[in-house]
Amino acid sequence: MRPPRLPVLSGLIVTMGLIGNAAHAAPAASQDAHQDALYAPIDPARMSETIRVLASDPFEGRAPGTIGAGRTVNYLIARFKAIGLEPAGENGSWVQEVPMVHTKIGPDASVLFRTGKKEPLDYRQTREVYLTTNTPSARIHIDDAPVVFVGYGVHAPERDWDDFKGIDLKGKIAVILVNDPDFRAAPGDAVSGRFGGRAMTYFGRWTYKYEEAVRRGAVGALIVHDTEAASYPWSTVIAPGGEAYDIAHSGAPESLLVRGWIEGSAARKLFARAGLDFDRLSAQARRPDFTPVTLPDTSFSADFAVATNTLQSRNVIGKIPGKVHPDESIVYGAHWDAFGRSRSRDGKTVIRRGAVDDGSGIAAILEIARAFRAGPQPDRTLLFAAWTAEERGLLGSTWYVEHPLMSLPKTVANFTVDVLQMAGLSRNAFLVGAGQDSLQDDFVTMAKSQGRTTQEEALPERGAFYRADHLPFARAGVPVLPIMDLAGYPDLVDGGVAAGRKWLDGYMACYHQPCDAWSPDWDLRGAAEDTAVLYEVGRSLAFSRMWPSWKQGSEFKAIRERTESERPAL
Incomplete structure (x- = not known):
């Protein structure tokens, strides 16, 4: 066992482990020993x-x-046991049950768009449209629903923005643009910077847009696919094959009968059939005075079968109890699910293995748990969670936050690992959602102790901060630190940025595809570097009275402040 040491981090006295010391090893140490110290x-x-x-x-x-x-x-249970964790699930078990509804729309489904007496547009599943449903029904039937273009589908009074202008969407199909209203804004435009510029906000996520359509009574919602604005190609959109998962609610909450995407050129064709210019309307949607546009004499019809079943999935949760403040927790999490088996377009069975996404995250969580278990017992409880159904809408982590096994006001922080790079040691590290909370400052300090620089994510338009299992915790006010190595190009020790670009571009071509598979040629020293940083930031909390905080301007700051009275006075 190595005792905690006490340097300063983020202005507070905290503990520090091997990394900070090893990164400054004596000059006589070999290069290999020095590199090993970076991720010990x-x-x-x-x-x-x-x-x-x-x-x-x-x-x-x-x-x-x-x-x-x-x-x-x-x-996972066997690995948790072997590490020496204690069960932290329900009723003394290793798991938390997550009741879910699974639906699947067949590949032969299609929808009809009728415009007056013109020839109907017959749009087919995975070709021109991609449809799913969270409604547990054996059949979806929609007959001649009006179609309404609602711009970016954003209602944000705090940003003086409302795309809906009071329109009644009951019984209608909403067509919505992906990303934020200022994604393509030019300098001087009325919307410029109102939603963070190129950095996506939660208003840009497709999940928010569906939620808003539900709140307004729409029967369905279609998001117009745009590779640049969505940050992924059509092949990624259709990868789940018509499957959808949702938490099985005890009541009968409102839901969309059908939701999904419409391919960009197919949307333009539909608007042109209705006598409208899609690109001109999209430009108008970037103005605060935009009003929804009903496509003239246009309707949407659908009639297709849905395979529906209920299932019990599971979060796997282990812990190391705190010896001084066992009711305060630090949560490390990653998702265990991927996309399973499916049929390729040529009819072959393929496995989308999810090696990097998120086998790498699970590997990191297990290593962090092992490292903590080998050391002294922490003052605060450490939870190690493998979440289910992240790829289906962050369902496992959402269920935990809705049914927490430890107090959320007393949850000190959440660390989420979702995609680590497999190309070796790097000179840099990326902050996802920079400027949100003080944990990011701690991350910068620890990365610097490894000799690395930190940068804001290079592609904030991807909205990475709103796409992983830390988000439910953030929405509950818990400070979070996500690590996602698709946030920018690694500056690799061997090959520099060019080699980092080659790795990331190659990985993104395999994102959610069968080629996201394990390789014996990988170099996981860079992944281990990032994992070690999270371990050390967590140690700084596990042996201290520090409470990380949200920064001014974060949408989550006020939520945390409302629960501060439930925490013990320091």
């Missing part, structure tokens, strides 16, 4: 082996509700 006590080889197992054939791509999912849960 995290083992890259063990991380690689974890990913190899999770991405292997028996796990079948780890889709919730499948045989592979059951094997995944059993594997």
